[in-house]
Amino acid sequence: MSLDDVKTSNFKFVGTSPDRPDGVDKVTGRARFGADAQAPGMLYAAIVRSPHAHARILGIDSSKAEALKGVKAIVTRADFAEGLEGENWNILENVMAGDTALYDGHAVAAVAATSALIARDAVKLIEVDYEVLPHVTDVDEAMAPGAPIIRAGTADASVPEGMHPNVVRYHESGHGDVEAGFKEADLIVEDHFKTEATHQGYIEPHACLAQLGGDGKGELWCCTQGHWNVQKICAALLGLETSQLRVTASEIGGGFGGKTTVFIEPVALALSRKTSRPVKLVMSRSEVFRATGPTSSASMDIRIGMKKDGTITAAQGTFRLQGGAFPGAPMEFTAMCAFACYDLKHVQQIGYDVLANRPKQAAYRAPGSPMAAFAVESVIDELCNQLGLDPIDTRLKNAACEGTKASYGPRYPRIGLVETLEAAKAHPHYSAPLKPGQGRGISCGFWFNFGGETSVTLALSEDGTVQIAVGTPDIGGSRASMALMAAEELGIPYENIRCTIADTASLGYNEVSHGSRVTYASGLATIQAARDAKRKLCARAAAKWGIPEDAVKWEDGCALPAGPNAGKFPPMPIHEITAEMGATGGPISGHYEATPEGAGVSFATHIVDAEVDAETGKTSVSRYTVVQDAGKAIHPAYVEGQYQGGAAQGIGWALNEEYIYGADGRLQNSGFLDYRIPVASDLPMIDTVIVEVPNPGHPFGVRGVGETSICPPLAAIANAVSAAAGVRLRELPMSPPRILAALDAQADG
Amino acid sequence: MIHVNTKVNGDDAEFLCDTRETLLDVLRERLNLTGVKEGCGTGDCGACSVTMDGRLVCSCLVLAAEAEGKEIGTVEGIANGEDLHPLQQKFIEYAALQCGICTPGILVATKALLEKNPDPTETEVRYWLAGNLCRCTGYDKIIRAVIDTAADMREAS
8 A cells, every 4th residue: 555545634533532432331330341241050260379480290189179069170281182382382381280380370270169269268278299499580590501491492493502491582683784883983882771570460350251061162251352362272272173162352451462362261161161061260460460471571781882973873782581481572572673763774683582480471562662662762861961962863863764774674664753753852841941850851662563364344234324343352442443434434423333342253363452453453454344335335326326336436425426427316325225235135244354464663752750759769750741653543532542551551660560579489579569550649641742644554544552652661761760860770660779779879989 | 158238329239148258249249240340359459449338448358248237339320320420421531441440440439539529639639549550541531530520510519
């Protein structure tokens, strides 16, 4: 698609922010989330979890639990499929341990009983005989000689010889000759950075209701970002035929990437198969922290060279990410995003995927990118400070634009980084005077955005109203966006359209709601399905009028003759055509199935003011502004919401949130009291600027907006802290103890 | 099992419960009021906020048996039939919810706030809601919706 085919103006519905279709359900308590389903004869399940970071499972004695009244079944690894390979094997191993528990909280067995209380009591009666093994939870320690080997033989062919067996994948990319580039620099800054693992922190714990018969036919209700993916994985883990398992996505209480895989669903299905009864399984908050997928933790080295005028001459980064006891830490994304904002002649990035005795990482909003931005944008800030340069002007000088060869390979089509930097520079926030003790930081951020497999059906009703079936669970208001795009294309009121998230039996395959792909890909598919329906509507009008199909066009919800030569007929509104569609050729639906590949990359620039309390070490964010390119904001209020939500999560990551492991390898803060996400009194209002540089890959110019907003906050706040307190924090979170230690070191030094 | 007589959203309700069951467990599992959400079970997230004799509580920290003789208010009781409460209307209009899982608790909590304090400052709203976690919105639109609803309600009264 070229930009000429992109509609960029004269929108009637797109760009407005009407009430969301599920609004009333959600403010009245009617909306049904994962844990809100029940079934006749339902049992309740609970999971036995390893209290050890690393331990061989010598035996499981469930006799006492089985004797408890109300207990109906117990499952272990023996109740799942055998002979799996690749990622299916990894997922099964994570869902239910085989012969070794690999992290604190790893599932070892599960029980179904007639009440939740009995199930929980039964868990305590299951005796597991463990042989405790040495463990490692820190990424650098896990790579060091002599570290406990977590799973020998896991490394793939990419890993250079001589690395510790816990290094399982290696990545290298870039272009030019970095050493030659560094020779051209007037100043080189080189630093080491670390970020701890954080959790997505969705407020809804994982929950599901499963029913599976001995005939291999099943029904599953669960909160997930992608129910086709759940269907595919569960079928593999239980040895079912994929199509025999129907999965329905409930309303989802937040995901942020953490609900893109399975944790409890196969367990509930196995218990249901064993008992021939529906089984409900809901995680506790502590289980969510211990045994779902937090982010990777990271250890990073960054080296950037700059000329006195601000030109970056070379950039180099090494990124070591642990992603738990399984391969898959998103170190390629970290490496590829690190320098994506800049037009660089010489750039090199190296990534390591490292095993540690922690839960299997899962995606979290732009997975891998925020930590890279933290390290890189901190170094750029340091260079600007030392050379006396303005941070926005310096970034503008080096900013990637259309035609730039990206640090990760491709040449950029039209992109909007420069526009976000210019909008940030022009924003009153950037020139507002600071109060004593405050510091201002800025940072850019980048995310690729994804397309992915997508199916949409748009069906017309006899009264001319429209139902859209999409397969991407709605996390932040996407049903409103789909209805707006369909309204725009069909020329009928937004209220005449109802968008539903279809189950796996009602629509073709859809990839997960991830990668900021929903408004882009399901939106594109919705528009194309509407165009398909319009062609059919025009054909019916043409037949009625006795003129060729191409002599009919569609405008404002009506078929009408395409020109004066086509004949003189009054416009035929949609409801007139649909009222008689049964007699004129049958039901009318529009379809679209494809894997759209034109997701436009997205950039943001954030400005933050912060102050540091030198006595307590507490950092407060006093003002925050997000500037981000949306391509085209379909529903601006929900675009702002994505910007604000990403910034808030980034503030939490920067200042407070971290996985804290004890010397015993057990997670010490598995609750919201000790894993403290930002609360209302921690934050200021979060100002937003929506920049719109159309994406040539979408009919209305949409770029995904969900993820980029979490990339800049970590560095922006670190830069503000540096400006406010004169200390450069290179380890996240910048919690009060770390700030105090840095202030003490500064006073001593 | 304990026999409990209570009133929920104005209607008489009676149930049998285990001594260990919380008010949250019973509201959701026995009385089918699944608008009340469990986010943590430890009183940290506020998703299970209800009122008990007019006082805002986390229902996960109240034993079901304690509801004896009390009046409980949940999100299901905020609207008057088809007529949404001004807070509910404003939350939709201001896009003050994304996933919506925290919304029931936040609505119960803010309704309780406005009954005590019809003219709260931004800071007062932020501290009152500090026990209600929202992970999607960054709170901005929630705070604006509450302050503007309060203004509308003052004008209407």
